[in-house]
Amino acid sequence: MKEKxxxxxxxxxKKGEGAFHAYQKISSELALDGNVHLDLGSFxxxxxxxxxxxxxxxxxxxxxxxxxxxxxxxxxxxxxxRMLSGLLYAPEAIHPTGTSTLGSSEAIHLxxxxxxxxxxxxxxxxxLSTSKPNIVYSGNAHVCWDKFALYFDVEPRKIPQSSLxxxxxxxxxxxxxxxxxxxxxIAGNTYTGSIDHIEKLNDEIARLNKKHNWNVGIHxxxxxxxxxxxxxxxxxxxxxxxxxxxxxxxxxGHKYGLVYPGIGWLIFRDNSVLPKELIFSSxxxxxxxxxxALNFSKGxxxxxxxxxxxxxxxxxxxxxxxxxxxxxxxxxxxxxxxSGYFEIIDEGILPxxxxxxxxxxxxxxxxxxxxxxxxxxxxxxYFIPGIPEQETLMRVVxxxxxxxxxxxxxxxxxxxxxxxxxxx
Ligand SMILES: *Cc1c(COP(=O)(O)O)cnc(C)c1O
Numbered sequence: 001m002k003e004k005x006x007x008x009x010x011x012x013x014k015k016g017e018g019a020f021h022a023y024q025k026i027s028s029e030l031a032l033d034g035n036v037h038l039d040l041g042s043f044x045x046x047x048x049x050x051x052x053x054x055x056x057x058x059x060x061x062x063x064x065x066x067x068x069x070x071x072x073x074x075x076x077x078x079x080x081x082r083m084l085s086g087l088l089y090a091p092e093a094i095h096p097t098g099t100s101t102l103g104s105s106e107a108i109h110l111x112x113x114x115x116x117x118x119x120x121x122x123x124x125x126x127x128l129s130t131s132k133p134n135i136v137y138s139g140n141a142h143v144c145w146d147k148f149a150l151y152f153d154v155e156p157r158k159i160p161q162s163s164l165x166x167x168x169x170x171x172x173x174x175x176x177x178x179x180x181x182x183x184x185x186i187a188g189n190t191y192t193g194s195i196d197h198i199e200k201l202n203d204e205i206a207r208l209n210k211k212h213n214w215n216v217g218i219h220x221x222x223x224x225x226x227x228x229x230x231x232x233x234x235x236x237x238x239x240x241x242x243x244x245x246x247x248x249x250x251x252x253g254h255k256y257g258l259v260y261p262g263i264g265w266l267i268f269r270d271n272s273v274l275p276k277e278l279i280f281s282s283x284x285x286x287x288x289x290x291x292x293a294l295n296f297s298k299g300x301x302x303x304x305x306x307x308x309x310x311x312x313x314x315x316x317x318x319x320x321x322x323x324x325x326x327x328x329x330x331x332x333x334x335x336x337x338x339s340g341y342f343e344i345i346d347e348g349i350l351p352x353x354x355x356x357x358x359x360x361x362x363x364x365x366x367x368x369x370x371x372x373x374x375x376x377x378x379x380x381x382y383f384i385p386g387i388p389e390q391e392t393l394m395r396v397v398x399x400x401x402x403x404x405x406x407x408x409x410x411x412x413x414x415x416x417x418x419x420x421x422x423x424x
Pocket of ligand 1: 043142144188189221223264
C-alpha cells in the first residue's frame with residue numbers, strides 16, 4: 001500500500017531518536033523487503049567474503065575523487081583498469097584508457113558520449129551537418145541505451161527482433177548511415193542471456209565504412225558477459241577488442257565481477273577513442289584532477305572491493321567460480337526440461353537460465369509465481385520489449401547465493417508448485 005504524503009513518516013523529524021532506536025526501527029522495517037538471497041532474477045552480488053566486508057567498512061569514508069589525499073586508492077583503480085584492458089585484449093593495454101563508474105549505465109553513457117563527440121568532430125572536419133546523430137542497437141537492449149538517447153539527444157534506431165532467438169543483423173546494417181555515432185551490441189543479454197553476433201557485425205560494418213568512407217565503430221555492452229566470457233569453458237567467438245571495430249566495452253563489477261552493487265567499468269580500445277576535450281580537469285584543492293565521469297564525489301570502497309575480488313580469486317579463481325555457476329545452471333536446465341513443463345530459451349552459455357511454460361493453458365504464470373512467492377522465492381517474469389505475441393519468460397541467475405543443493409530445492413519447489421496448480 002502506498003503511504004500518504006501527509007504521513008508523519010514523510011516529515012523530517014524535529015527531534016532525533018538516537019542511534020540505537022534509529023537502527024532498530026530501520027532494521028525491523030527492512031525485514032519487510034524480500035530476502036536478497038532468494039531473489040533468483042537479480043544479477044547483482046549479494047555477499048562477499050568477510051574480509052571484503054572488513055575492507056569495505058574500513059574504507060567507507062574515502063571519497064574517491066580526492067586523488068591528492070587518497071593517491072593510493074587512485075593507483076589501485078588504475079591497476080584495475082590496466083588488468084581489465086588486458087583481459088579484453090586492448091591492443092595498448094600497457095597504456096590503458098578507462099574508468100570506474102557507478103555501474104554499466106554510467107559506463108555506457110560515457111562511452112556513447114565519446115562516440116558522439118568523435119562523430120561530430122569528424123563531420124565538422126568535412127564541413128558536414130552534425131544536427132542529426134543516431135545510434136543503432138537491437139530492441140532487446142537494456143533500458144540504459146534508450147536513456148542515453150533521450151538524455152544526450154541522439155536518435156535511437158532501435159531494431160526489433162522478429163523472434164526470441166533472432167539477432168536482427170540485416171536490419172541493423174540497413175539502419176546505419178553517415179550520422180550513426182556507433183552501433184551497440186550486447187555480450188550477455190539481460191532478457192535471454194544471448195551473445196550478439198559481434199564478429200559478423202564487425203566485418204559487415206568494416207565493409208560499409210570502406211564503401212562509404214564512414215567511421216562507424218562498435219560499443220559492446222558486456223555488463224553481464226564481461227566477467228563471464230573470459231572465464232568459461234565453452235569456446236565463444238571473439239567479441240572484445242580482438243575485433244578491430246570494437247572501440248569501447250562496459251562491464252558491471254557488481255554483476256559477475258563479484259562485488260556488491262555500485263561498481264562498473266568502462267574500457268576504451270585506446271586513448272584515441274576518448275576525446276581529450278571530454279577529460280575534465282578541475283583545480284579543486286591543490287593539483288588538477290582529471291576525470292571522465294558523470295559524478296564528482298563517490299565512495300572508494302567498491303573500487304577497493306573490486307581489487308579485493310581480483311586479488312582473492314585471480315584468473316584461476318574467477319574461472320573456477322564462474323564455471324561452477326555454469327554447472328549449476330546446467331543442472332537447473334536439465335531438471336526443468338526433464339519435468340516436461342518448461343522450455344529453455346537461453347543459449348546455454350552464461351550461468352543464466354531463461355525459460356517459459358511449455359503449455360501456457362495448463363497453469364497460469366501469475367499463480368505459479370505467487371505460489372513460489374509463498375515459499376519466499378522471488379522469480380521474475382517478464383516480456384522482451386518489441387517482440388510481438390510472446391509468452392512470459394522467467395529467469396534464474398546463478399551466482400554466489402545459489403549452491404547446487406539450493407538450486408535443487410528451488411527446482412523441487414517450482415515443479416511441485418506447478419503440479420499442485422495443474423491438479424487444481
Ligand atoms: C544490468 C545491465 C545494464 C545496466 O547496468 P548497471 O550496472 O545496472 O547500471 C546494462 N546492460 C546490460 C546488458 C545489463 O544486463
